[in-house]
Amino acid sequence: MSWIHFYHMKYTVFFDLGNxxxxxxxxxxxxxxxxxxxxxxxxxSFLFQKYLDDYERGFITTQTLYSDLLELGGKPISFTDFTHALSNIFQPNLPVIAFLEKMKARGxxxxxxxxxCDAHFSFAQKHFAFLQLFDGFVLSYEVGARKPEKEIYQKALEIGNCSYKECFYIDDVPDFVQAARSxxxxxxxxxxxxxxxxxLIQRGIL
Incomplete structure (x- = not known):
């Protein structure tokens, strides 16, 4: 692809969330x-390993997870306290968030x-205003597929209303990047x- 083509392409950019x-x-x-x-x-640790795949596919809900762990532990806790314990684990990557704001300003x-999962994303939406910059979300628990499965990337192109030639994707997991490249x-x-x-500069996005 030529540099001229890079600079005249209208990109849709897909970001991973975690890390x-x-x-x-x-x-x-x-x-x-x-x-x-x-x-x-x-x-x-054992229970999370057992539940993770189904939970991130949306096959089980946070309410189900809460009910099961409440029964196992035998300790009365509120759903609010449970979801806070489950989700209060994030810190913003401020330099990358600044890139989002610049990209948004450029259209x-x-x-x-x-x-x-639904608990983590709900928490993130409540606590991190930068998510309002996004035009849409392709979330494993909503689409029923997880990276690196090709179905979630195909769904991303559908939701983003773009072809593979018109987008750029960034992720911290090499296997997920390789799956997209395939x-x-x-x-x-x-x-x-x-x-x-x-x-981002190389592609004319910034």
């Missing part, structure tokens, strides 16, 4: 939920493409803000 826009701490989540539910860290279409989607691994900035 690209929001740093997260899975260990903190397990500790908080273990304490909240009166269960050991080992028990919580770039922005979409989120994330393996996530579908001819222009993708790069997120390493640090300076490198991402270079990729």
């Amino acid at each position: 690209v826009l929001l740093f997260f701490d899975h260990h903190k989540m397990k500790q908080q939920v273990a304490t909240c539910c009166n269960l050991s860290l080992e028990e919580i 770039v279409k922005l979409f989120l493409l994330s393996n996530t 579908l001819n989607i222009d993708s790069e691994i997120y390493l640090k803000p300076e490198i991402l900035h270079h990729h």
Whole structure:
């Protein structure tokens, strides 16, 4: 692809959420939920491994997870306290969020493409206003597929109303980037803000 073509292309940019826009701490989540539910860290780790796939596909809800852990732990806790323990694990990646604001000002279409669950995304929407910059969301628990499955990338192109030739995708997981590239989607691994900035400038997005 020529540099001239780069600079005249109208891009749709897809961002991963975790460890690209929001740093997260899975260990903190397990500790908080273990304490909240009166269960050991080992028990919580086992249960999360058991539930994760179905939970991030939307096959089970946060309410189901709450009910099951409440029964196992035998400790009366509110649903609000449970979801807070489950979700209060994020810190914003401010330099990358600043890129979002610049892209939005230039009319770039922005979409989120994330393996996530309803509790985490609801928490993020409530606490991080930058998500309002996005034109739409492609979320595993809503579309019933998880990265690196091709179905979620195909759904992203559908929701973004763009072809693979018109988009750019950034993710911190190499396997997820490779899966997108196998579908001819222009993708790069997120390493640090300076490198991402270079990729965006190279494509004429910034």
